[in-house]
Amino acid sequence: xxxxxxxxxxxxxxxxxxxxxxxxxxxxxxxxxxxxxxxxxxxxxxxxxxxxxxxxxxxxxxxxxxxxxxxxxxxxxxxxxxxxxxxxxxxxxxxxxxxxxxxxxxxxxxxxxxxxxxxxxxxxxxxxxxxxxxxxxxxxxxxxxxxxxxxxxxxxxxxxxxxxxxxxxxxxxxxxxxxxxxxxxxxxxxxxxxxxxxxxxxxxxxxxxxxxxxxxxxxxxxxxxxxxxxxxxxxxxxxxxxxxxxxxxxxxxxxxxxxxxxxxxxxxxxxxxxxxxxxxxxxxxxxxxxxxxxxxxxxxxxxxxxxxxxxxxxxxxxxxxxxxxxxxxxxxxxxxxxxxxxxxxxxxxxxxxxxxxxxxxxxxxxxxxxxxxxxxxxxxxxxxxxxxxxxxxxxxxxxxxxxxxxxxxxxxxxxxxxxxxxxxxxxxxxxxxxxxxxxxxxxxxxxxxxxxxxxxxxxxxxxxxxxxxxxxxxxxxxxxxxxxxxxxxxxxxxxxxxxxxxxxxxxxxxxxxxxxxxxxxxxxxxxxxxxxxxxxxxxxxxxxxxxxxxxxxxxxxxxxxxxxxxxxxxxxxxxxxxxxxxxxxxxxxxxxxxxxxxxxxxxxxxxxxxxxxxxxxxxxxxxxxxxxxxxxxxxx
Amino acid sequence: xxxxxxxxxxxxxxxxxxxxxxxxxxxxxxxxxxxxxxxxxxxxxxxxxxxxxxxxxxxxxxxxxxxxxxxxxxxxxxxxxxxxxxxxxxxxxxxxxxxxxxxxxxxxxxxxxxxxxxxxxxxxxxxxxxxxxxxxxxxxxxxxxxxxxxxxxxxxxxxxxxxxxxxxxxxxxxxxxxxxxxxxxxxxxxxxxxxxxxxxxxxxxxxxxxxxxxxxxxxxxxxxxxxxxxxxxxxxxxxxxxxxxxxxxxxxxxxxxxxxxxxxxxxxxxxxxxxxxxxxxxxxxxxxxxxxxxxxxxxxxxxxxxxxxxxxxxxxxxx
Numbered sequence: 001x002x003x004x005x006x007x008x009x010x011x012x013x014x015x016x017x018x019x020x021x022x023x024x025x026x027x028x029x030x031x032x033x034x035x036x037x038x039x040x041x042x043x044x045x046x047x048x049x050x051x052x053x054x055x056x057x058x059x060x061x062x063x064x065x066x067x068x069x070x071x072x073x074x075x076x077x078x079x080x081x082x083x084x085x086x087x088x089x090x091x092x093x094x095x096x097x098x099x100x101x102x103x104x105x106x107x108x109x110x111x112x113x114x115x116x117x118x119x120x121x122x123x124x125x126x127x128x129x130x131x132x133x134x135x136x137x138x139x140x141x142x143x144x145x146x147x148x149x150x151x152x153x154x155x156x157x158x159x160x161x162x163x164x165x166x167x168x169x170x171x172x173x174x175x176x177x178x179x180x181x182x183x184x185x186x187x188x189x190x191x192x193x194x195x196x197x198x199x200x201x202x203x204x205x206x207x208x209x210x211x212x213x214x215x216x217x218x219x220x221x222x223x224x225x226x227x228x229x230x231x232x233x234x235x236x237x238x239x240x241x242x243x244x245x246x247x248x249x250x251x252x253x254x255x256x257x258x259x260x261x262x263x264x265x266x267x268x269x270x271x272x273x274x275x276x277x278x279x280x281x282x283x284x285x286x287x288x289x290x291x292x293x294x295x296x297x298x299x300x301x302x303x304x305x306x307x308x309x310x311x312x313x314x315x316x317x318x319x320x321x322x323x324x325x326x327x328x329x330x331x332x333x334x335x336x337x338x339x340x341x342x343x344x345x346x347x348x349x350x351x352x353x354x355x356x357x358x359x360x361x362x363x364x365x366x367x368x369x370x371x372x373x374x375x376x377x378x379x380x381x382x383x384x385x386x387x388x389x390x391x392x393x394x395x396x397x398x399x400x401x402x403x404x405x406x407x408x409x410x411x412x413x414x415x416x417x418x419x420x421x422x423x424x425x426x427x428x429x430x431x432x433x434x435x436x437x438x439x440x441x442x443x444x445x446x447x448x449x450x451x452x453x454x455x456x457x458x459x460x461x462x463x464x465x466x467x468x469x470x471x472x473x474x475x476x477x478x479x480x481x482x483x484x485x486x487x488x489x490x491x492x493x494x495x496x497x498x499x500x501x502x503x504x505x506x507x508x509x510x511x512x513x514x515x516x517x518x519x520x521x522x523x524x525x526x527x528x529x530x531x532x533x534x535x536x537x538x539x540x541x542x543x544x545x546x547x548x549x550x551x552x553x554x555x556x557x558x559x560x561x562x563x564x565x566x567x568x569x570x571x572x573x574x575x576x577x578x579x580x581x582x583x584x585x586x587x588x589x590x591x592x593x594x595x596x597x598x599x600x601x602x603x604x605x606x607x608x609x610x611x612x613x614x615x616x617x618x619x620x621x622x623x624x625x626x627x628x629x630x631x632x633x634x635x636x
Numbered sequence: 637x638x639x640x641x642x643x644x645x646x647x648x649x650x651x652x653x654x655x656x657x658x659x660x661x662x663x664x665x666x667x668x669x670x671x672x673x674x675x676x677x678x679x680x681x682x683x684x685x686x687x688x689x690x691x692x693x694x695x696x697x698x699x700x701x702x703x704x705x706x707x708x709x710x711x712x713x714x715x716x717x718x719x720x721x722x723x724x725x726x727x728x729x730x731x732x733x734x735x736x737x738x739x740x741x742x743x744x745x746x747x748x749x750x751x752x753x754x755x756x757x758x759x760x761x762x763x764x765x766x767x768x769x770x771x772x773x774x775x776x777x778x779x780x781x782x783x784x785x786x787x788x789x790x791x792x793x794x795x796x797x798x799x800x801x802x803x804x805x806x807x808x809x810x811x812x813x814x815x816x817x818x819x820x821x822x823x824x825x826x827x828x829x830x831x832x833x834x835x836x837x838x839x840x841x842x843x844x845x846x847x848x849x850x851x852x853x854x855x856x857x858x859x860x861x862x863x864x865x866x867x868x869x870x871x872x873x874x875x876x877x878x879x880x881x882x883x884x885x886x887x888x889x890x891x892x893x894x895x896x897x898x899x900x901x902x903x904x905x906x907x908x909x910x911x912x913x914x915x916x917x918x919x920x921x922x923x924x925x926x927x928x929x930x931x932x933x934x935x936x937x938x939x940x941x942x943x944x945x946x947x948x949x950x951x952x953x954x955x
Contacts, residue, residue, distance in 0.1 A: 100802070104913075106720045114719055114917075115673030195691035197674055200681045235679070250691075253721040271806070273730045274720040275913050276905030279806055300802060302903040302913075307789075307801070315793055317800050495916055499669035519678065527678040552682035 086615060086633050087290075092282050094293035094634055099626075100321040102308040104275040104301020108261045110237035111189050111196040112252055116624075117301070119234045120322070121272075123624040124280055124297060125172070126263035128236035129163055129182070130228075132621035136415050136523050138228060142166055142177065142238060142264060142287075144214075158223035158575045163231070165214045169287045171240045172268045179210030182231060184241035186218075193249035201235040225575050226524040234623035238264070266292040266630035276301055286630065293615075293633040306330065312608040313340035319634075320609045320616075322625050327468065328402025331608070343607045344403055345618040348414040349520020350599040351405075351472070353391060355384055356510045357558040357596070360460065367547040369510040371558060376455045378513065382440045384595040387514075389433035390479045393426060397601050400471055408602035410588050412525045414620060418584040424592050426599075434483045450484040458486035462512035464497040469516065472600065476516075501551040508551040510558070518603060523621045525584050526571060532587075532596060533568045534560050559596035612636075637946075641939065648935045655931045659924060660705065664698050668918030670718040692718050705924065715921035719914070724925045727910065734805060735894040735906030738822060742829035743891065747884070750834045754841025755876075758849060759868060769838060776835025785828045785901040792824060799824055803904045825902040829895050833887070840883055844876035851875075877948050885941035889933035893926055 105121030107113045113122065129143040138146045144164040147153020153162045169177040186208035189196040206221045208230075218230055230236060243262050247255035260269050264287065267280035278299040282292060300318070308321040313334040324331065324342075331342050359373035377383045397405045409426050412418045437443075442450040442457050450457040461477065463469045470491060477487045490512055492505045497517070501508040507515060521528035530536060531554045536543040541560070545553040564587065571583040591597065605618055607625060612635040617628045671688055674680045689695050693704070708715050714724040757766040793801040799820050807817040848854060849872050857871040858864075894908030903909070907926060914922040945952050 106717075107722075109721075112721060114671060115677075192687055193691060195688045197671075197680060197684060197688065199687070200679055200684045203681070253716055259720070259722055259726075273805065273905060274717075274722070274727060275910065276730075276903075277805055298806060300804060300903065302905070302909060303802070303900070310794065311802055315797060315801070317802060493667070495669070495672060495918075496667040498675055499667060499672035500918075501675070503667045505667070522679050527681075530678065549682070550686075552686060554678065554682065 088293060089290060091290050092295045094295060096296040096298055097294040098318045099299040100308045100311055100318040101299060101301045102303045102305050105278060106274045108272060109258045111198045120624045120626050121278055122237055123626045124267050124629060125261035125265045126237035127265050128233055129231040131233055131623060131627055132523055134619040136621055142169060160217055160219045161227050162217045166287060167214060169264050170285055171264055172262045172283060175242055177264050178213040179216040181238050181241045182216040183208045183210045185238050188244060188248050191249045194252045198235040201229040205230050223575055225580050267297050288630055292630040309608050310334050313338045319613050322607050324606045324608050328404050339611045341609050341611045343609050343618060345605040346414055346620060347604045348620045349518050349603050350408055350411055351518045351601045351603060353598045353600055354515040354557050355596055356513050360511050360513055371541060371544055371546055380440055381594060382436055386433040386436035388595055388598055389427060389429045391600055392428050392475055392479055393600060395475055396472055400468055401601055404604050404606050405601040408599045411591055411599050412521050412588045413602055417581055418525060418588055420585045420589045430479050430483050444484040448484055449486050459513035460488045460490050461514045462490040463516040464494040465491045508545045508556050510556060529568055529587050530554050532559050533565050535565060557596045564590055644939050652931060656928055659927055660702050663920050663923055670917045670919055714925050717919050717922050719917045719919045724921050731905060731907050731910045734904060736891060738825050738904055738906060739891045739895055742826045742833060746830040746833035750837035751841050754838045755845055755873060757842045758845030773835045773838045776831050781828050781832050781898045782901055785898055788824045788828060803902045805905055825898050825904050828898050840880060844879045845872060848872050848875045878945060881941050881944050885937040888937055889930055892933055893930045
């Protein structure tokens with residue numbers, strides 16, 4: 001249980017809406033020990049120091065990796081602590097909150113949208129049943145409590161989960177929020193004609209039934225180990241049946257409320273202009289007492305990240321700007337003399353190096369990097385490990401990312417519970433790498449380039465156009481060339497590199513030997529680790545990105561390892577969380593040893609905010625930067 | 637005259653069809669993906685992405701997509717944005733007023749000033765005023781709008797802190813407060829565009845005036861004893877207007893289609909920024925609407941220019 005639910009309960013208790021007995025019972029149910037509860041109770045009676053104690057006891061941002069913790073003088077750790085220090089006695093009164101998103105939201109419908117910016121816009125108005133906190137625990141939002149085996153919510157055999165809904169919640173138009181709305185949301189998402197981007201999180205669900213107006217039962221097709229996908233977080237926002245009912249399937253795009261969001265959230269729709277701006281006003285009937293603090297929320301979209309950072313840090317025209325991918329020293333420059341804060345919080349993604357296991361220089365049946373071919377040297381694990389020793393991670397992090405990055409040894413480094421007990425440290429040792437290549441048969445020729453059996457060791461090293469990435473390329477190229485490897489750099493426009501997979505320059509087609517880009521895991525690494533699996537749908541190699549599946553397979557390195565496949569399949573059905581965590585640790589270590597893909601730098605989340613803006617509690621498992629919008633406040 | 641207009645309109649129809657076909661084909665073969673953002677998310681399985689593309693008909697063959705588009709447009713339906721999943725016309729209705737205001741205002745400032753300065757520069761050739769105007773005109777032509785825009789932001793927003801550099805369509809207050817806020821938000825983009833337009837236009841007016849000012853009929857007008865003002869305005873300037881009309885006819889459609897770069901710098905939610913964002917996202921229906929509208933406007937304005945030639949110059953007759 002995170003500190004913010006403690007704070008919430010404490011507030012209700014203080015306001016007299018919970019009796020002392022109810023309060024203790026809830027805290028106990030949430031897994032808090034008696035001494036902690038006592039300290040919270042004491043705090044409710046006197047000052048708020050006890051709340052802070054509750055925070056230390058329950059963990060929080062402060063327990064995250066040191067690189068993130070140290071940068072948060074005014075950042076997430078401080079904000080996290082302050083969340084419990086602010087206990088308003090009335091709703092509103094905070095004026096206008098001005099948000100700046102350098103990509104403007106285009107569609108604030110939580111299920112048929114186009115990515116982060118739209119999830120963020122949706123989250124202002126809509127809410128899921130529950131959200132993850134920084135430690136990966138579920139925290140109820142529209143649910144009354146989190147289903148567990150003990151409270152009867154979670155079926156022991158993993159085939160169903162029953163949610164109790166929070167009573168007294170209404171939609172913005174005054175209609176009651178009921179189990180029918182939850183069941184309808186599933187219908188809506190599950191209809192292929194709706195073309196919902198969130199559908200992937202519901203593929204395991206067989207049916208969703210309203211047991212009674214306050215209870216909803218989710219039945220799965222087969223036992224699922226990770227059931228916290230449906231109705232949780234970004235993919236789980238509930239939409240009202242009485243509004244979207246007629247607009248399901250093909251009709252979904254005709255719904256007037258696609259652009260006029262109507263949910264249960266802390267703010268109500270005022271105006272929306274796709275790609276430009278969004279205006280919202282306080283929901284006077286919000287289901288959390290005395291929240292939110294701000295009376296209006298105004299979100300402006302468009303432009304670029306550096307100028308967004310300036311508008312917050314330098315001119316102070318805006319209160320908060322998101323996803324600021326700007327070099328750290330540049331940000332510090334903007335910050336000088338201003339009142340803004342750079343907010344850094346731990347992430348789960350890593351800038352990574354991808355080895356191509358097939359030959360990008362051969363064409364088979366009109367397909368480059370075809371599975372029929374073998375890469376002349378990257379199929380040899382000794383060569384991959386030698387390359388691993390030539391990636392200067394320390395220079396990349398120190399000089400390019402600053403506090404926005406950290407050195408990580410594993411691809412799945414957060415949640416840290418999936419890190420193996422004894423961890424391999426990644427080293428930088430070009431001389432040793434040279435020896436390893438010599439031993440593997442790749443000796444330097446008269447031209448200084450390594451070769452073996454007449455094949456020269458030359459590679460094409462590709463990434464997207466991005467000044468930071470081109471600097472990374474330069475650092476890596478220098479080391480590789482010092483060891484007799486010929487490197488040709490390639491940079492592709494981001495829209496093409498990451499966009500439509502049928503474009504030859506798309507990353508999925510791997511028209512290069514070595515690739516570099518960022519991705520990261522969600523709280524459950526199952527889907528992320530799919531990228532190393534060859535077969536997921538019953539046909540041999542169907543998950544390998546190739547022509548026959550329009551390069552939509554998620555295994556882009558063309559890595560084939562039956563042992564890995566087997567463990568991954570096992571994890572997909574293992575119901576015991578401890579055994580399953582062991583499987584993830586095993587896979588994490590297998591990737592580190594076999595090195596089909598390696599982390600270059602772990603990437604933290606970066607936002608900028610006015611110094612007095614508090615309560616954001618930013619963390620990687622949240623549905624959005626705005627998941628705690630109801631609890632944001634301005635320190636006077 | 638009527639016959640002339642009718643003939644021109646008839647010629648325009650195949651031209652527009654050809655333009656639409658070429659545009660559609662270019663867009664089809666251009667790289668990009670409306671759902672690119674979803675590609676890197678490991679929680680979105682390929683089936684979901686494939687289904688999205690299927691539902692919106694993105695992967696259909698080019699002839700099929702084009703026929704569908706033409707049939708829709710013939711019925712007055714411009715289709716749905718892939719990205720916002722609302723009607724294209726709804727999107728346009730939100731964007732058009734802002735562009736009309738910003739680009740329109742910049743033209744209202746630029747055109748009269750450019751004519752005034754251009755005429756004076758020509759009449760008083762090589763005077764200090766002409767030299768100053770020439771210097772500024774060359775500066776204005778050679779500095780791209782993204783540069784002047786950034787310089788303005790640096791001076792007025794970052795150093796002086798006078799003006800906000802992020803344009804907002806939701807301004808506080810009513811009456812005079814509102815107007816003052818609007819002025820503060822709009823003045824920088826308007827001035828960047830006005831300077832750019834003024835610079836080239838001044839040079840055109842000056843050049844056109846210099847061409848006619850030495851003509852015999854101007855000397856005749858002076859010889860008749862007309863006042864200098866009358867000579868310049870009625871005799872010289874009227875004839876200098878003809879090349880000016882051509883230039884303006886090609887420039888004016890931008891009032892509708894927006895200023896691509898300037899809108900992007902100041903985050904002005906106009907047609908230009910919509911076009912850029914739609915191009916990046918390969919949002920074909922929206923791009924087609926804007927670019928095709930531009931084509932229609934160019935055709936219409938060239939026609940208007942042709943008609944104006946006839947009015948300005950009695951020697952030109954249409955039959």
